[in-house]
Amino acid sequence: MVQSIADVREAIFGFIAARNPGLPPGSVDGQTSLVTSDALDSIGILDLMMHLGERYGFEIDEDAFDLGNFESVDTLAHYVDDRRSGS
Structure with a gap:
């Protein structure tokens, strides 16, 4: 099953929530x-x-750790989507 970029975003949000349960709801978008x-x-x-x-x-x-990839959750989601697509 091919997952959409929205699925990648949700995976990032889920990881952050699990890693940092003290973050107030909605504080990460x-x-x-x-x-x-x-x-x-x-x-x-x-x-x-x-x-x-x-x-x-x-x-x-090494390229994965370019700070530009972490500019936002959306930026990272696009980076992951490109990588998994073989770009």
Whole structure:
């Protein structure tokens, strides 16, 4: 079953919620920066990328950790969608 980008976004939101249960509901949305917000720390970002790579079947490489990929949840979701599509 092919998952949509909305599914990728939900996977990111779910990971953040599980990793940081103290975040108030609605405090993370599609425009939330994963670099400057309190949603995840640096280890959390690494774990998120490993989780997404395993879930969507792509290898994590140096390019994955470009800060531009973490500009927002939506930006990361698009990056993951591109990677799993083989782009």
